[in-house]
Amino acid sequence: MPLLALNKPFGTICQFSPHEKHPSLGVWVKTPGVYPAGRLDTDSEGLLLLTDDGALQARITEPRHKLVKRYWAQVDGAPDAHALERLAAGVDLGEFVTRPCDVKRVEPVESVDQLWPRNPPIRYRAAIPTTWIELSISEGRNRQVRRMTAAVGYPTLRLVRVGIGALDIFSLGLAPGASIELPPRAPWSGIG
Structure with missing residues (x-):
């Protein structure tokens, strides 16, 4: 096994x-x-x-x-406290509302240096910042994290599952x- x-x-x-x-x-x-x-x-x-x-x-x-799955999402823009609260409370995605989850910025930003470079890299736009956030969810519907961040106005550019359970x-x-x-x-x- x-x-x-x-x-x-x-x-x-x-x-x-x-x-x-x-x-x-x-x-x-x-x-x-x-x-x-x-x-x-x-x-x-x-x-x-x-x-x-x-x-x-x-x-x-x-x-x-x-079983909690932890994701790091690099999103387009800089989510404010209200957007993070909406993600944490659960997001209406039309056919279902996501369960409440834990959400936080990945701080300090240097912690993302643990990640490997993505090939190809995400698109870069000098006028629009990107922000890394961590979402810990216990469900996993189709493209859920991407749909959640887009629903609150911050589309995911890169998504990495960094943890499952412990x-x-x-x-x-x-x-x-x-x-x-x-x-x-x-x-x-x-x-x-």
Whole structure:
């Protein structure tokens, strides 16, 4: 029952079957029989867990288990306190309202130096600043973080999942494309 942590690179599609435009997970993961526990969009990057254990996969992905996923979002502009409060309270996205979540600026800004450069880099506009914020959510609907930040007026330019439960991509030391096998029910994982 392997449990793998992968730093999914930007541009990689979250499937193993080959894709005509994007590299698939099979480029990075050679362990047979594992599947992603949850997804990251092709244009998102960061921590992805893979396992062959269906029950463990459900504990990682199902919102009823309330496993927190932490994201760093580089947004267009500088969100004010009101925008951050709206994100934290829950955002109406039309077909659903997001659950309340924890939101904060990634301070100090130098902490984003832990991140690897994205290839290709985000667009740069000298007249419009960007800001990094951290969102900790316990649900994970399709493009949820991107939709949340856009709904409060600050579209996401770069999105990195930095944590799942107690797992943190920085403490795992994973460069983009690198993976490591984890004990499937380790106490530090928050998923056992």
